[in-house]
Amino acid sequence: MKQKTYQILMTVLVCVGLLSLIALTVYTIIAYRNASILNFIAEELW
């Protein structure tokens, strides 16, 4: 694989990864503000 191709692929991958993290975080914050206490406790991992 050419170095330039590799760099483009890595850049795209990191950008997509960061975007997905930001989107999930924003979505989680919005959901948390509307979350039900009951749901939150019931779905707790033990």
Add this chain to the structure above:
Amino acid sequence: MKTWKQITSLILAALFFVLLDLAIWLLFTRRCVSTFGNAYAAKAIEPADYLPFAEDSGVVKIEAEDKLTGELPVLDGAAALLPVYASVFHALYPEGACVFENGSYTPESRMQYRNTRGAYEAIVDGDADMIFCAGPSREQAAYAEERGVDLVYVPIGKEAFVFLVNEKNPVDSLTQQQIRDIYAGKITNWRDVGGANRLIAPLQRNEGSGSQTRFLKFMGDTPVKHGPLAVFGASIGFSFRYYVSGITKVPGVKLLRVDGVAPTPDNIQNGTYPLTGEFYAVYRRDDPNPNIQRILEFLLSESGQRLILESGYVPIS
């Protein structure tokens, strides 16, 4: 760099983000939205399940001797008490007085559902004539006072204020002092109250909700501190007994015994459960509508108290 090294580093980078997203989803997001959990259905009460006069409705079908006539008071109230006042509506109102379309009550309907915060505003502003709620928060009482509205609170039933945890949490019972210490930030690990070695994540509700107001009353002068972010610990929360076990029937949670006493209807009735409280029918003192007194007479009659009982609550008498 060799091709296989490049491909490996690309795969590792992709894996890093996928695993990070997955961890956030599993630990936190899933619990907020619960798109595949059984508890999703329990996120909120569904007014359509408690429609007066509907055949498959969850309301108690007790008929009063005479239906109301003349000016019909608008009823409103808390989510947890929707089964009660929907049943009162069914018993006393003519059928056409309830209009429910597209998932909510229309403005002309005499039956409304705005939950505790909305209901207290509505009765002060004159948009509701009788509401069914737990006692008001300081802000709600002040809102009425500022507008010169004198509200009358008539106790019509009893209910238990409950604390709850995940059903897998080994702790079954806490004392009132332990609960206050948890919310005050003095006890921060379940190990200190006989449980697992996990941080305690004390949850609260939004200001003005019935259970949050009751919680602040329970805490009294003890200052409430926010605990660690809930994702890092095992949670404790609060609600009202019948809302948890009768209306939402949420699986995966258990109600704690308080001072060793379980919040059962018997223990609420005989007063041994320490966090027992009354819930009220609330109206404006200057409301001249005679139907207000007729509703109260019905609520405190044998039929009315049977309605409270059959709705899942504990009668006042």
